[in-house]
Amino acid sequence: MDISHFSERINQTLSTLTYGENPTELYAPIRYMMELGGKRVRPLLTVLGAYLFQDNVDKVLLPAIGVEVFHNFTLMHDDIMDGAPLRRGKQTVHEKWNTSTAILSGDVMLVKAYELFLGIEPDKLPQALKLFSNCAAQVCEGQQLDMNFEQRQDVQIEEYLLMIKLKTAVLLGFALELGALLNDASPADAQHLKEFGINMGIAFQLRDDLLDVYGDQAKFGKRVGGDIVSDKKTYLLLTALERASATQKLALEKWQGVNGSDEVDGKVQAIKELYDELDIQNLTQNQINHYFQKGLHHLNEVNALNSKKELLRLMAIQLIERDS
Amino acid sequence: MDISHFSERINQTLSTLTYGENPTELYAPIRYMMELGGKRVRPLLTVLGAYLFQDNVDKVLLPAIGVEVFHNFTLMHDDIMDGAPLRRGKQTVHEKWNTSTAILSGDVMLVKAYELFLGIEPDKLPQALKLFSNCAAQVCEGQQLDMNFEQRQDVQIEEYLLMIKLKTAVLLGFALELGALLNDASPADAQHLKEFGINMGIAFQLRDDLLDVYGDQAKFGKRVGGDIVSDKKTYLLLTALERASATQKLALEKWQGVNGSDEVDGKVQAIKELYDELDIQNLTQNQINHYFQKGLHHLNEVNALNSKKELLRLMAIQLIERDS
Structure with a gap:
């Protein structure tokens, strides 16, 4: 099946x-x-x-x-x-x-x-x-x-x-x-499955945040950089703001609110460079992996045939490794 | 009780x-x-x-x-x-x-x-x-x-x-x-009560339409004539349109869309006169009474103590005879 x-x-x-x-x-x-x-x-x-x-x-x-x-x-x-x-x-x-x-x-x-x-x-x-x-x-x-x-x-x-x-x-x-x-x-199994879903859901959304910046435009449904242009407070931006030096913080904040059509490409480029300086892609990927593993741990605890659980594992992988 | x-x-x-x-x-x-x-x-x-x-x-x-x-x-x-x-x-x-x-x-x-x-x-x-x-x-x-x-x-x-x-x-x-x-x-009693409520509800809304035009401004919470000003297709207006002569219909339609602050008093006055010519107040009141009686008939059919049913009769009367 x-x-x-x-x-x-x-x-x-x-x-x-x-x-x-x-x-x-x-x-x-x-x-x-x-x-x-x-x-x-x-x-x-x-x-x-x-x-x-x-x-x-x-x-x-x-x-x-x-x-x-x-x-x-x-x-x-x-x-x-x-x-x-x-x-x-x-x-x-x-x-x-x-x-x-x-x-x-x-x-x-x-x-x-x-x-x-x-x-x-x-x-x-x-x-x-x-x-x-x-x-x-x-x-x-x-x-x-x-x-x-x-x-x-x-x-x-x-x-x-x-x-x-x-x-x-x-x-x-x-x-x-x-x-x-x-x-x-059993209630315990239902609870583990629920936790599996919640952790996968968080990983899924963090993946969405990541794709917005580092996604492949050809595969990604939306405009890459859309969150940056609209100043959306994603996991990436919040992590960058937390880890930024005073100078980097000023640079990040300087771009907030900028949305002129002749400015947004520069904005996406500049923020992406700041993200790179601050290793944001890796940090976000680490968090995704953290929630993914936490979710899988809960799935492992469920008392059911491994061949059946494999379907959920597969779905989780598809969700977390998707390009779009 | x-x-x-x-x-x-x-x-x-x-x-x-x-x-x-x-x-x-x-x-x-x-x-x-x-x-x-x-x-x-x-x-x-x-x-x-x-x-x-x-x-x-x-x-x-x-x-x-x-x-x-x-x-x-x-x-x-x-x-x-x-x-x-x-x-x-x-x-x-x-x-x-x-x-x-x-x-x-x-x-x-x-x-x-x-x-x-x-x-x-x-x-x-x-x-x-x-x-x-x-x-x-x-x-x-x-x-x-x-x-x-x-x-x-x-x-x-x-x-x-x-x-x-x-x-x-x-x-x-x-x-x-x-x-x-x-x-x-019993299912039959529940059904009769439901029908009582539906008929009272229709009477209640028709009463609302009536109060909008013929209510006492001192008691009515909203502005008397509000439905006329906003061209709301109430029971009164629809009945008037149905019964109007060609001339009266033209007069009614002429006022639709008129909402200038210096015109609305004249509009309310004129439409009210047309309603009076067409006996709309009585016709609406007759419909209210029709649904009210129909509702009471269903209440009468319910197998319960009359003293208890009296409370619902009383509520219906309060709803239908309210001034506001």
Whole structure:
């Protein structure tokens, strides 16, 4: 059994799903968003997490899609808040329709995510929904912290790591934990899987920060250096600011706020040179490796067939070593 | 036992509730919104609905608050979409903070609403959440229809009645049905209570339309004639358009879009005169009475003590005969 088998089952389930019909203005954006594609990482984690404990994953398919619908709900609302024009190369919902529709369609998506969990066996439903609600609130907290950081000049690395944990990693952890729970994993195994997901999630986001600066433009979907241009307080920038000499710090700070079209190439170049002087690429890669190893350690602790765990290890490697 | 006893229990439960702490920017708007007050009609309906079938209403208190939190979530997001500056005489959340915060705090409120249902007994939880999710999606559909109608010139009365049913009435119906379900009402009784709530909700909204034009400015919270100024397609306007002669129709249409500060008083006056010519006040009042009676009929069918049903009758009368 390989990953593509489970991917296919997820895509097949997705293709049978209807979200609602009328009014069209409410439901068309949901279909649009869900059909933009993506790697379906989160439902795959739920299904692979479930597969560890029982071969039959039928009953986790709809809840797994619930996690994906929730994820896409957060993307739809985040895109409004970030004023993002594009998502996966296509117009964002608030651009293609308008902000009100993106708010309201997103709201319905959150409701639909909950609905997709309602087929869970009654004896497991309260716990599953408690874990999900807790996770959903944390994701919102992470997004709020992310917005707060835009206004702050004194963000600490620890705070940044907490933010990406909340905004990105806890959902990967929940996706795995949910699969484990539904296929009768022990609490200890479910907890290890969750920690595996959280650590992978942090590594995944740090990899994203790294790719923004050191990615291959041909492979990277977004503009390389985009975070630098927009002064995003990434792990790279915060680490550079922490390690910089007084002169280097002044140089880094001098570039903040510079965004003229004739200046940004110079800015990206200059900041990259400062990063190189401060060994930021290696330091970030070390952190990625740290979280990756920590995650793998938790996966190793899970009581399941090694051949099944191998699928999750493979997915983790794909996520962390991706170029785009 | 009178209504104020149940109101007190709701307010007491509300006062013990915490929604979350950090980040402050996320949770302070939720507290602000919940503390703006209001009549707490929806949780009261849940509690009174439950009281019909068992004296003890302890277990419905938190789910009842869940309905109120959901209602306030819809207000927070609707205020963004409507660009409303004030809510209950105070700044709206998106005005006091900003749009992103109002989106995100609203999202968390929807999650918290679900969380407040999670204490429901496991054997009733799936049905309660299914009913709630269904209702929540309908409320969003109603809001989308309301926005669609702003762009349309051919809205039919039947469509308008469907819109207010979805946007306003189904939540009152659900609030009652939830209380009934949790205190072991028969399916038939739960259904009658729900229909009572839906019909009251439609009457309630029609009363709102009426008050906007014929309300006493001293008692009415909002500006009398506000719907006329903003060309809102209310029951009154749609009925007038349907019954108007060709000349009257031209006169009504002539005023659409007029909103200069020196013109609006004349506009309100002129439209009101047309409404009077067309007997719109009486026609609307007849419709209110129609839905009111239809609702009461459903309440009569419920198998419960008359003395208990009297509390709901009283509440319905207060809602429909209110001045503000």
